[in-house]
Amino acid sequence: MITRSFLLLGGVLVAALSAVAEVNKVETLAKDVYFHEGDIGRKGHCNNGWIVFKDYVLVIDANFPSGAEDVIPKIRQITDKPIRFVFDTHQHGDHAYGNQTFADLGATPVAHEGVLEAFRKFEPTRWNDLAKNRPDVAASKPKAPTLLFRRDMIFDDGEHRVELLHFGVAHTHGDGFAWLPKEKILFTGDACVNGPYNYAGDGDIGQWIDTLAAAAKLGAEKICPGHGPSGPGDVLADQRAFFVSLRDAVKTWKDAGKTAAEAKAGADPLKEQLRKNPKIERYLGSFFAAQVEKAWTELGGEPFPK
Ligand SMILES: [Zn+2]
Numbered sequence: 001m002i003t004r005s006f007l008l009l010g011g012v013l014v015a016a017l018s019a020v021a022e023v024n025k026v027e028t029l030a031k032d033v034y035f036h037e038g039d040i041g042r043k044g045h046c047n048n049g050w051i052v053f054k055d056y057v058l059v060i061d062a063n064f065p066s067g068a069e070d071v072i073p074k075i076r077q078i079t080d081k082p083i084r085f086v087f088d089t090h091q092h093g094d095h096a097y098g099n100q101t102f103a104d105l106g107a108t109p110v111a112h113e114g115v116l117e118a119f120r121k122f123e124p125t126r127w128n129d130l131a132k133n134r135p136d137v138a139a140s141k142p143k144a145p146t147l148l149f150r151r152d153m154i155f156d157d158g159e160h161r162v163e164l165l166h167f168g169v170a171h172t173h174g175d176g177f178a179w180l181p182k183e184k185i186l187f188t189g190d191a192c193v194n195g196p197y198n199y200a201g202d203g204d205i206g207q208w209i210d211t212l213a214a215a216a217k218l219g220a221e222k223i224c225p226g227h228g229p230s231g232p233g234d235v236l237a238d239q240r241a242f243f244v245s246l247r248d249a250v251k252t253w254k255d256a257g258k259t260a261a262e263a264k265a266g267a268d269p270l271k272e273q274l275r276k277n278p279k280i281e282r283y284l285g286s287f288f289a290a291q292v293e294k295a296w297t298e299l300g301g302e303p304f305p306k
Contacts, residue, residue: 022229026074030183032160035224036074038067038094040197044134046094049178049187049224050075054157056084059102060178060187061095061226062109066136068098072105083107085155087164088145089189089226090172091118092202093130099143110153111145112166114174118202119144149176167214169207171199171226179218184233186220192239194228196285200294205243212240234279242283245274250295260296264304267292 027035032052038045045067049060057075062068075083088096088111096119099109123142131138147153153164163179170191178187190197191211200208216236223235249270253263267289275281293304 024070026078027230029185029222029224029230030180033180033183033185034075034078035230036071037229038063038070038227040094040227043067043070044094045070046190046226047224047228047230050083051155051160051162051180052079052081053155053160056082058155058162059083059086059107060224061089061189062086062098062102064094064134064136065098065101065140066134067094068101069136072101085110085147087111087176087178088115089177089187089191090175091115091122092172092190092199093126093137095189095226096145097127097130097137097140097142099145100140103143108147109143109145110147110149110164112164112174112176113148113150114166114172115176116144116148116174118172118174165215167211169204170211171203171208173202175203175211177215179220181218184219184221185224186215186218186222186236187224188215188226188236190226191215192223192225192236193283194223194225194231194235194239195282196287197227198239198242198283198287198291200287200291204298205247205291205295206298209240209243209247212236212243216240238279239283241277242274242280245277245280246270246291247295249273250292251299254296254299254301260302260304263292263296263301264289 022037023039029035034050036048038047046061046063048071051058083105086102086107086109088109127142151166155162165177165179175189175191220233224230271284271288275284
């Protein structure tokens with residue numbers, strides 16, 4: 001059956017199978033450096049990473065509490081060193097609501113200061129909304145990061161080096177990247193995803209494009225996105241190309257004096273047009289109309305009519 005499907009569908013099926021196979025599996029990227037693609041489809045989980053230093057473990061993203069519970073035993077299978085730090089790449093629930101779960105193990109949540117500002121701005125409202133539908137959130141409690149950086153923070157024990165970096169507004173106002181210069185691995189949080197997962201409501205698409213350009217200067221050879229499978233350095237360029245194509249199209253409408261209703265009507269045809277570009281096709285999904293409206297309002301357009 002699989003052989004026959006292979007013949008029928010060729011590369012599409014191979015890609016689908018390899019993507020499925022990676023979810024919830026620990027991927028060893030380099031000595032002491034690990035990536036774990038979370039189950040976003042069924043559980044809403046984000047991706048995680050972890051780096052085993054001489055004395056402790058640094059975890060990338062706290063995930064939801066249930067995502068933290070998924071990944072902690074997998075870290076424990078690899079090392080019994082203490083999980084001392086958990087880095088929230090941004091404040092969203094699927095990346096930061098597991099902070100208390102990690103804190104219960106003795107870890108300190110670390111983040112760009114914009115993450116703390118977002119906790120103060122949005123919580124506990126968003127937490128309480130999600131807790132209605134997520135038992136894991138209902139059973140835990142919000143915990144903001146307490147160790148903060150403005151531009152960068154460096155972990156270096158002579159063997160491993162991880163630089164936490166902020167390049168400006170992107171997916172949120174507090175996006176942090178984790179850069180491993182020796183291995184040329186970049187953990188991006190949701191500033192870069194690998195699939196149709198770009199929620200733009202808390203960020204700024206115009207600034208996002210610039211932030212991705214700044215991150216690209218690192219020269220990463222391996223990208224560990226916030227959602228979707230890990231990939232080569234091109235993933236960062238593809239993510240940026242998606243937003244550039246979207247924003248350029250919306251800007252031509254704005255410059256041509258189109259109305260909000262006309263811009264709204266243009267979203268579906270634009271989606272089909274962008275689908276023809278194989279480098280960005282995978283970014284097109286159910287968020288597309290909202291992404292178009294976000295780009296439109298950033299350019300000074302009125303919100304789309306209901
Ligand atoms: Zn996310």
